[in-house]
Amino acid sequence: MLSLEVSGDYACFTRPEMKVERVSYDVITPSAARAIFEAILWKPGLQWQIRRIEVLEPLHWCTVRRNEVNSRISVRNVQAAMKTNTGNLAQYTEEDRAQRAALLLRDVRYRLHAEPTLTKKAAKGDSLAKFVAMFQRRAKRGQCFHQPYLGCREFDCRFELVDDNTAGESKLPAQERNRDLGWMLYDMDFTKTDDPSPLFFKAQLDDGVVHVPDAKSEQVRG
Numbered sequence: 001m002l003s004l005e006v007s008g009d010y011a012c013f014t015r016p017e018m019k020v021e022r023v024s025y026d027v028i029t030p031s032a033a034r035a036i037f038e039a040i041l042w043k044p045g046l047q048w049q050i051r052r053i054e055v056l057e058p059l060h061w062c063t064v065r066r067n068e069v070n071s072r073i074s075v076r077n078v079q080a081a082m083k084t085n086t087g088n089l090a091q092y093t094e095e096d097r098a099q100r101a102a103l104l105l106r107d108v109r110y111r112l113h114a115e116p117t118l119t120k121k122a123a124k125g126d127s128l129a130k131f132v133a134m135f136q137r138r139a140k141r142g143q144c145f146h147q148p149y150l151g152c153r154e155f156d157c158r159f160e161l162v163d164d165n166t167a168g169e170s171k172l173p174a175q176e177r178n179r180d181l182g183w184m185l186y187d188m189d190f191t192k193t194d195d196p197s198p199l200f201f202k203a204q205l206d207d208g209v210v211h212v213p214d215a216k217s218e219q220v221r222g
Helices: 030-040 075-084 128-141
Strands: 002-011 046-055 061-069 097-118 151-157 158-162 181-187 197-206 210-211
Touching: 002 030, 002 128, 002 151, 030 046, 030 097, 030 128, 030 181, 097 128, 128 158
Parallel strands: none
Antiparallel strands: 002 097, 002 158, 046 097, 046 210, 061 097, 181 197, 197 210
């Protein structure tokens, strides 16, 4: 089991049922936590399974109004332009802009525990010991393939490799340590690569910890 302590000034783990304006879950989702581990070390033969999420700071909320665009450039148009060297890929934000409010978390800090496993794509020379050593080395140096983020790319994430001796104390108040968080996004099921579907689980904050079930558990539902 490998552990990271992550923190950031702002975070938004968007609830999928909110279609227009973003509203964050109360706690980081397993898929967002997995993405942080993958930002530090991703290999075709390596898979991260989040096991526990510890909430280390009280929940603070804030509302931010941002300028966004209503549409995005079509991937098909980009592919056509690459093949023919012609096409208009410009996007005029003044004509397509919309103001939307977002309910965000601020001053967040979590301790994430993940278990690495090998996938069917692992090469002959791959081993868990090799990947664990590689991850520890990169995390200690602050190295990553891309900057980890907390739900949205504009909310960058600070990370630190921790163990039982270096782990920080939780500041979560007693009245917030045990809560029913409701149905939370677990991850996306890419069994059908052309039509991925969301998976959910019933999240519970138990003494400040969310215990994440295994992906094949009956607790995870599509």
